Each structure stands twice: as C-alpha cells, then as structure tokens.
Amino acid sequence: MDAVLFLVFAAIAxxxxxSVVVQRHPITSAxxxxxxxxxxxxxxxxLGAEFLAAVQVVVYAGAIMVLFIFVIMLLNAGVEPPGGxxxxxxxxGLPMLVILVGLLSFVIRRVFAGGEEVRFGAFTKGxxxxxxxxxxxxxxxxxxVTSVLILVAILGAVVLARKEID
Amino acid sequence: xxxxxxxxxxLVLSAALLLIGxxxxxxxxxxxxxxxxxxxILNAVNINLVTFSRHFGDVHGQIFAIFVITVAAAxxxxxxxxxxxxxxxxxxxxADEVDLLKW
Numbered sequence: 001m002d003a004v005l006f007l008v009f010a011a012i013a014x015x016x017x018x019s020v021v022v023q024r025h026p027i028t029s030a031x032x033x034x035x036x037x038x039x040x041x042x043x044x045x046x047l048g049a050e051f052l053a054a055v056q057v058v059v060y061a062g063a064i065m066v067l068f069i070f071v072i073m074l075l076n077a078g079v080e081p082p083g084g085x086x087x088x089x090x091x092x093g094l095p096m097l098v099i100l101v102g103l104l105s106f107v108i109r110r111v112f113a114g115g116e117e118v119r120f121g122a123f124t125k126g127x128x129x130x131x132x133x134x135x136x137x138x139x140x141x142x143x144x145v146t147s148v149l150i151l152v153a154i155l156g157a158v159v160l161a162r163k164e165i166d
Numbered sequence: 167x168x169x170x171x172x173x174x175x176x177l178v179l180s181a182a183l184l185l186i187g188x189x190x191x192x193x194x195x196x197x198x199x200x201x202x203x204x205x206x207i208l209n210a211v212n213i214n215l216v217t218f219s220r221h222f223g224d225v226h227g228q229i230f231a232i233f234v235i236t237v238a239a240a241x242x243x244x245x246x247x248x249x250x251x252x253x254x255x256x257x258x259x260x261a262d263e264v265d266l267l268k269w
Contacts, residue, residue: 112174153240160247
C-alpha cells in the first residue's frame with residue numbers, strides 16, 4: 001500500500017516536473033508546478049511530516065503559485081520562441097542525462113542499501129506541536145531573523161514593482 | 167509483491183527533481199519559467215531534508231525545510247518584482263534578450 005502510494009505520487013511529481021520544463025506556455029508550466037507541489041505534499045505525509053505537508057499545500061500550491069500565475073497574466077507572457085541549440089547539445093544532451101540519472105540513483109541505492117522501510121504513520125514527530133515547540137525554543141533567533149528577511153523582501157518587492165512617479 | 171519503500175527511494179526522487187529543475191534553469195528562456203524551475207530545485211532540497219529528518223528520527227530537518235519554504239517565498243516575491251520592473255523597461259521576459267550589463 002505504501003509502495004503503491006509512493007510510486008504513484010513520485011511518478012506524478014516527476015511527470016509534472018518534466019512538464020514544467022518542457023511546456024512552451026508559462027501558464028501550463030505553472031499548472032504543472034501545482035501538480036508537483038500537491039504530489040510532494042502527499043509524500044511528506046508518507047514521511048510523517050504532517051505540518052510540512054499542510055504548509056506545502058497552503059504556502060506553495062496556494063500563495064506562491066497564485067503569485068506566479070498573477071505575474072504571468074499581468075505580463076501577458078505568451079508562447080516562448082524556441083532558442084537555437086548547437087549540435088553537440090542536441091546529440092549528447094539526452095544520453096548524458098540518462099547516464100547521470102542512472103549513476104546518481106545507483107550511488108544513492110548503494111549507499112543507503114538496506115535502510116529501514118518507510119511506513120505511513122511510523123514516524124509521528126512531525127506534527128504542529130513538536131514543530132512549534134522547536135521553532136519557539138531552539139530556533140527562536142532564526143525564526144525572528146526570518147521575519148526581518150520577509151519584511152525586507154516585502155519592501156524590496158514594493159519598491160521594485162512600483163511605478164515611477166516624477 | 168512490490169519492494170518496500172526505503173529512504174533511498176525518496177533520495178532518488180529528490181535527485182531527479184533537482185536535475186529537472188537544473189535543466190529548466192539552464193535551457194529555458196522565459197524568466198518566469200526559470201523562477202519556477204528554481205522552485206522545483208528548492209522542493210527537491212526539501213524532500214532531502216524531510217527524508218533525513220525521518221532517517222535520524224529527528225524533527226530538526228523539518229524545521230530547516232520550513233525555513234527553506236519561507237526563504238523561497240521571499241525569493242519569489244523579489245524575483246517577480248524584478249521581473250515586473252524589467253518588463254516595464256524592456257518589454258520582454260526572455261532572459262537572453264536582457265543584456266543591459268553585457269559589454
């Protein structure tokens with residue numbers, strides 16, 4: 001059951017990820033990216049990160065993707081004209097990529113061989129209670145610094161996107 | 167019967183998403199899609215962090231993932247702000263047509 005869940009949603013994530021890169025129209029890419037985020041939220045649940053799964057859906061699939069789609073609509077970005085690629089890239093790109101993926105997965109499987117099985121509900125420390133306690137005790141300073149970072153980012157975005165008034 | 171799922175499977179998925187995102191950053195011309203590919207890369211990082219959080223039975227990895235999500239949100243807001251300012255000045259979102267700093 002867990003294996004089926006993982007395989008289905010990992011396949012969705014990878015397929016939507018490839019679709020993000022391959023699609024010529026930015027709106028289609030954005031919709032595919034929402035698919036990636038949703039599939040990853042299910043995988044987080046499988047790994048026992050309940051709070052993070054909720055954050056993934058609310059912040060990523062909700063807020064950030066709305067921002068993306070808003071900007072795509074605002075800029076009226078249409079189909080992207082294809083760029084010219086040199087012949088070594090056309091010829092060698094895909095085989096080299098397949099070799100790289102194979103090598104990488106081989107090394108990971110080799111290093112982490114015989115690891116324990118991932119079961120739904122086996123690891124239950126990822127709930128809001130544990131995360132919140134850590135955030136407000138051990139990670140209080142990084143948490144506050146992040147709030148300053150977000151404030152700076154908001155100010156930067158407002159200043160950058162503002163219309164110049166003479 | 168299927169093989170049991172281990173942490174290695176999640177790491178392979180993470181590596182795959184990282185590669186897809188890198189390809190997107192390197193090959194696409196539309197800057198909105200380049201930003202989306204960066205989001206893909208950051209998501210791959212998050213899977214890695216959560217997987218190792220589970221591997222070590224420790225929640226600290228998930229805290230890091232939350233910080234990554236926060237910084238990604240800030241990065242997206244600033245990046246899209248830059249994009250809007252750029253579009254206002256140059257009327258383009260294609261990365262190779264923006265050569266203001268080219269000599």
